[in-house]
Amino acid sequence: MYAFDFEKPTTVAEAVAALADDEAQPLSGGQTLIPTLKQRLAMPSKLVSLTGIAEMQGVCTNDAGQLCIGGATPHAVVAAEAASKYPALSALASNIGDPAVRNRGTIGGSVANNDPAACYPSAVLASGATVVTNNREIAADDYFQGLFSTALEEGEIITEVRFPVPQAANYQKFVQPASRFALVGVFVAKFADGVRVAVTGASNDGVFRWTEAEKALSANFSPDALNGLSVSADGMIGDLHGTPEYRAHLIAVMTKRAVAAAS
Amino acid sequence: MKDHFTMDSPQPRLLDETKQGVIGTPMDRPDGPRKVSGTADYTADHAPDGMAHGVLVRATIARGRITGMDRDTVLGIDGVIDVITDPRMIRNPAQGMAGSAPVQTGDEVHYHGQPIALVVAETFEAARDAAQRLTVHYHAEAAAVSPETTPDTETDDPVTAGDFDSSWSAAEVQIDRAYTTPSQAAAAMEPHAAIADWQGDHVTLRSALQMVRFNKAELADTLGIDPSKVRILAPFVGGGFGSKLGLGPEAAAAAIAAQKLGRPVRVVMTRQTVFDTVLRRSETAQRVRLGATKDGRITAISHDDRVSNIDGEGFAEPVSQASQFLYGADGLSFTQTVARIAATPAGSVRAPGEAVGMLAFEAAIDELADALGMDPLELRLKNLPEKHPIDGRPYSARRLADCLTEGAARFGWADRWQAGTRREGDWLIGIGMASAARSNMLVKSSARVRLTGDQAIVETDMTDIGTGTYAILAQITAEMLGLPAANVTVRLGDSDLPGASGSGGSFGANSAGSAVFLAARKLRAEIAERLGCDAEGLTLQNGQARGDNREAALTELVSEEILAEATIQKGKTAKSHFSSGFGAHFAEVAVNEWTGEIRVRRMLGVMSMGRILNEKTARSQALGGMIWGIGAALTEEMQSDPRDGHIVTRDLANYHVPAHADVPGDMQVVFLEERDDWANPIQTKGIGELGISGAGAAVINAISHATSKRAYDYPVLPDRMVALLEG
Numbered sequence: 001m002y003a004f005d006f007e008k009p010t011t012v013a014e015a016v017a018a019l020a021d022d023e024a025q026p027l028s029g030g031q032t033l034i035p036t037l038k039q040r041l042a043m044p045s046k047l048v049s050l051t052g053i054a055e056m057q058g059v060c061t062n063d064a065g066q067l068c069i070g071g072a073t074p075h076a077v078v079a080a081e082a083a084s085k086y087p088a089l090s091a092l093a094s095n096i097g098d099p100a101v102r103n104r105g106t107i108g109g110s111v112a113n114n115d116p117a118a119c120y121p122s123a124v125l126a127s128g129a130t131v132v133t134n135n136r137e138i139a140a141d142d143y144f145q146g147l148f149s150t151a152l153e154e155g156e157i158i159t160e161v162r163f164p165v166p167q168a169a170n171y172q173k174f175v176q177p178a179s180r181f182a183l184v185g186v187f188v189a190k191f192a193d194g195v196r197v198a199v200t201g202a203s204n205d206g207v208f209r210w211t212e213a214e215k216a217l218s219a220n221f222s223p224d225a226l227n228g229l230s231v232s233a234d235g236m237i238g239d240l241h242g243t244p245e246y247r248a249h250l251i252a253v254m255t256k257r258a259v260a261a262a263s
Numbered sequence: 264m265k266d267h268f269t270m271d272s273p274q275p276r277l278l279d280e281t282k283q284g285v286i287g288t289p290m291d292r293p294d295g296p297r298k299v300s301g302t303a304d305y306t307a308d309h310a311p312d313g314m315a316h317g318v319l320v321r322a323t324i325a326r327g328r329i330t331g332m333d334r335d336t337v338l339g340i341d342g343v344i345d346v347i348t349d350p351r352m353i354r355n356p357a358q359g360m361a362g363s364a365p366v367q368t369g370d371e372v373h374y375h376g377q378p379i380a381l382v383v384a385e386t387f388e389a390a391r392d393a394a395q396r397l398t399v400h401y402h403a404e405a406a407a408v409s410p411e412t413t414p415d416t417e418t419d420d421p422v423t424a425g426d427f428d429s430s431w432s433a434a435e436v437q438i439d440r441a442y443t444t445p446s447q448a449a450a451a452m453e454p455h456a457a458i459a460d461w462q463g464d465h466v467t468l469r470s471a472l473q474m475v476r477f478n479k480a481e482l483a484d485t486l487g488i489d490p491s492k493v494r495i496l497a498p499f500v501g502g503g504f505g506s507k508l509g510l511g512p513e514a515a516a517a518a519i520a521a522q523k524l525g526r527p528v529r530v531v532m533t534r535q536t537v538f539d540t541v542l543r544r545s546e547t548a549q550r551v552r553l554g555a556t557k558d559g560r561i562t563a564i565s566h567d568d569r570v571s572n573i574d575g576e577g578f579a580e581p582v583s584q585a586s587q588f589l590y591g592a593d594g595l596s597f598t599q600t601v602a603r604i605a606a607t608p609a610g611s612v613r614a615p616g617e618a619v620g621m622l623a624f625e626a627a628i629d630e631l632a633d634a635l636g637m638d639p640l641e642l643r644l645k646n647l648p649e650k651h652p653i654d655g656r657p658y659s660a661r662r663l664a665d666c667l668t669e670g671a672a673r674f675g676w677a678d679r680w681q682a683g684t685r686r687e688g689d690w691l692i693g694i695g696m697a698s699a700a701r702s703n704m705l706v707k708s709s710a711r712v713r714l715t716g717d718q719a720i721v722e723t724d725m726t727d728i729g730t731g732t733y734a735i736l737a738q739i740t741a742e743m744l745g746l747p748a749a750n751v752t753v754r755l756g757d758s759d760l761p762g763a764s765g766s767g768g769s770f771g772a773n774s775a776g777s778a779v780f781l782a783a784r785k786l787r788a789e790i791a792e793r794l795g796c797d798a799e800g801l802t803l804q805n806g807q808a809r810g811d812n813r814e815a816a817l818t819e820l821v822s823e824e825i826l827a828e829a830t831i832q833k834g835k836t837a838k839s840h841f842s843s844g845f846g847a848h849f850a851e852v853a854v855n856e857w858t859g860e861i862r863v864r865r866m867l868g869v870m871s872m873g874r875i876l877n878e879k880t881a882r883s884q885a886l887g888g889m890i891w892g893i894g895a896a897l898t899e900e901m902q903s904d905p906r907d908g909h910i911v912t913r914d915l916a917n918y919h920v921p922a923h924a925d926v927p928g929d930m931q932v933v934f935l936e937e938r939d940d941w942a943n944p945i946q947t948k949g950i951g952e953l954g955i956s957g958a959g960a961a962v963i964n965a966i967s968h969a970t971s972k973r974a975y976d977y978p979v980l981p982d983r984m985v986a987l988l989e990g
Contacts, residue, residue: 001388002392003341040395040396174858177898177919177922177925178915178916178917178919179916240900240902240911240912242980242981242982243986246859246981246982246986250858253858
């Protein structure tokens with residue numbers, strides 16, 4: 001590793017101030033950023049840790065019944081504390097990476113990075129969650145903008161993610177067995193006003209909603225409602241781990257499994 | 264007392280007459296406690312006083328010349344000592360048993376990833392940072408990196424017997440199939456490492472190496488010094504699988520840097536560098552043609568292949584090695600083509616040849632059985648030849664038929680159902696089998712045994728690469744001298760000790776074990792003389808010598824040290840008889856009809872591999888081989904950038920070696936009782952690689968049985984399986 005400056009503020013305001021420096025980059029759990037630095041794919045001269053900020057930690061429920069998760073909350077804490085409130089989200093968190101990743105990696109870091117194979121973006125999008133930053137609230141449908149790209153501005157920090165809790169939900173991940181990332185992951189959430197289906201791991205554009213399935217499932221929330229539906233391989237990721245055709249095929253398989261598990 | 268023995272005739276089975284009863288037992292490794300407590304000293308565990316750290320810099324073009332390096336920009340980094348380039352640095356590791364320097368390229372680049380410089384610093388971190396920051400300027404040249412498209416190919420004359428063409432055209436049933444396998448990595452757990460330290464004009468090199476006797480010569484030749492000035496130490500090696508047969512670039516660079524700087528230098532490859540520069544297994548393109556009569560007699564066998572390597576490397580993956588002697592036919596033909604490419608050089612990786620050749624060949628045999636409407640087991644049993652089909656040599660010891668029938672009985676083969684008819688939920692279930700074969704060798708090897716009272720010491724430069732050499736050499740010595748194994752100390756991996764075969768080609772136990780046996784036999788003769796009896800009439804057990812109605816304790820007979828050294832080399836039996844391990848693999852798989860995931864549910868390997876020296880370490884080796892078979896069939900695939908040959912699967916996350924979750928709990932190994940009298944005086948055969956040979960094919964054949972679909976491109980990854988199921 002090369003030498004860099006390191007700051008660990010204790011409030012959001014201090015963090016925002018520290019990040020005003022052009023060369024500075026925020027560091028949350030570091031599960032992506034640290035390997036990136038090791039490979040010299042990024043070489044910021046200053047890292048600002050977000051893990052010492054008390055107001056960005058923990059899981060609670062607000063007056064509207066939404067599950068509010070601090071941006072710097074590790075996956076393992078979400079897995080434990082969301083277990084009774086939002087079991088599908090808890091299950092997703094408990095199956096990210098390995099124990100070391102879950103104890104260090106944070107929801108804010110994952111959502112800010114928007115890796116096309118990360119698990120959390122599918123939950124945020126399928127739940128219609130709100131991404132709260134130091135200066136605004138962003139609806140999930142507006143937040144994700146493609147591969148590693150989001151609505152966040154330079155220096156903007158995710159302080160919280162607010163999840164409406166669905167009537168029924170489930171996340172099915174086809175695990176790339178070595179990395180434990182999603183080769184394809186599908187999050188299905190059934191609300192009173194309809195079903196949302198979000199797919200991660202599959203598309204060149206990152207997480208997306210499978211609206212055709214949402215429509216079918218909103219009319220009939222059962223695996224059979226998906227019979228005959230398929231996703232085109234156009235625009236799907238083709239890499240070492242699977243062809244675009246395979247990923248498209250898995251979306252339908254994983255969605256059916258998620259619906260079966262949720263209903 | 265020096266004994267030089269040539270294996271010219273079958274030898275008496277002395278190890279069946281001795282009375283200590285330790286040979287063959289599943290004795291724990293004597294080095295086990297040191298390994299699990301972290302006190303076994305692997306190369307990189309050492310840090311001599313004043314040691315500097317070196318990190319290799321890799322080339323980032325496929326071919327060309329280095330025109331400059333911006334050394335000054337990194338020499339300013341705190342702790343960086345030097346950026347070393349030297350015409351003696353080597354392009355890639357030496358091939359196994361080379362005994363001379365690998366290609367030394369100076370400022371030329373021959374492949375992407377080639378080590379071109381060593382950055383040395385006071386800390387590993389500073390060295391690595393500087394190595395990554397170092398800007399290198401090149402004059403790049405066009406280069407072919409794909410074996411499919413390179414214009415530079417060499418095709419050998421075919422190996423033949425009989426007239427293949429006429430046998431093929433006359434065959435009533437024909438199978439003609441093309442197969443591919445990707446490049447594979449040895450993927451030993453311990454990354455390659457070296458520490459060099461000079462005392463005057465003598466260099467001591469600690470390095471993770473499999474063949475110390477050869478490696479000593481390789482380092483001397485690389486540096487241009489006399490071998491008497493080189494000492495190599497490799498007492499513990501964390502897995503080799505072929506990748507540490509030859510001296511590597513890290514060792515050459517460490518020696519050169521330590522000489523220039525006048526202080527010890529340690530170079531440990533990162534996992535990525537291991538993938539870049541350590542010899543890979545070549546990818547293969549194979550064509551298998553099998554002809555048979557309608558009643559299942561194989562009349563024509565052809566197995567042609569195309570492999571690749573870089574210019575200057577003589578090694579070519581011997582793909583059809585086992586295909587040449589497993590089954591008989593009227594006409595046989597085997598042709599190999601080597602494609603020359605500018606890519607990471609290829610060499611020996613875990614059972615070179617059989618590991619990928621048998622995947623295709625034994626799958627083709629299975630397909631022939633299908634075409635004939637025959638049980639694949641019956642087809643194999645019906646076509647076992649009397650003699651080696653190519654050169655007519657008799658087999659030394661071959662219980663292949665017994666392995667096949669014993670395995671079938673144990674596995675429940677008779678209950679095999681019609682292909683594609685068994686399902687459990689979303690999972691399609693199938694069973695498959697394949698023959699196993701791996702030719703056996705004896706390589707010149709020396710060892711010394713010292714005995715004082717009832718305590719013995721074994722000394723040889725043989726290595727233990729996790730295989731159990733410490734255990735089996737102690738057992739052979741203990742058995743021969745009538746001592747508890749705990750009374751035997753084994754010293755390995757030091758080039759100052761008598762030179763052995765090294766660990767490779769599954770010949771280590773046979774060769775080094777025979778040398779130890781012969782040295783101990785010399786000591787038996789001396790003990791018999793002291794006791795006053797014939798060597799034949801001597802019984803040694805628990806430190807007591809008996810014979811001719813006399814009895815004495817070794818502590819009385821051998822009050823001062825006696826020692827014997829012996830060397831063995833192959834002789835007439837290697838020409839008169841063909842020796843090979845044989846076996847049969849059986850596998851049951853479940854294939855998910857929706858996701859294409861394939862789970863191996865159980866495996867059985869039945870093997871005849873001569874005398875088993877240690878039932879536990881032999882079983883571990885056989886199991887490990889079978890797991891590599893799962894890797895070849897289902898998970899392992901090295902991929903490179905088609906533009907420049909840059910290997911992109913450079914870690915164990917992207918190069919998927921089967922892990923526990925990929926391996927069934929029900930893995931069984933059965934050894935059939937066998938003695939190979941023509942192989943060596945301890946009647947053993949190679950073990951390490953037989954386990955892999957054919958194991959993957961059993962999995963492949965089980966997939967066909969489960970799904971009624973045949974895969975020809977391996978590994979059968981889930982996306983390939985789904986495409987087959989939907990096709």
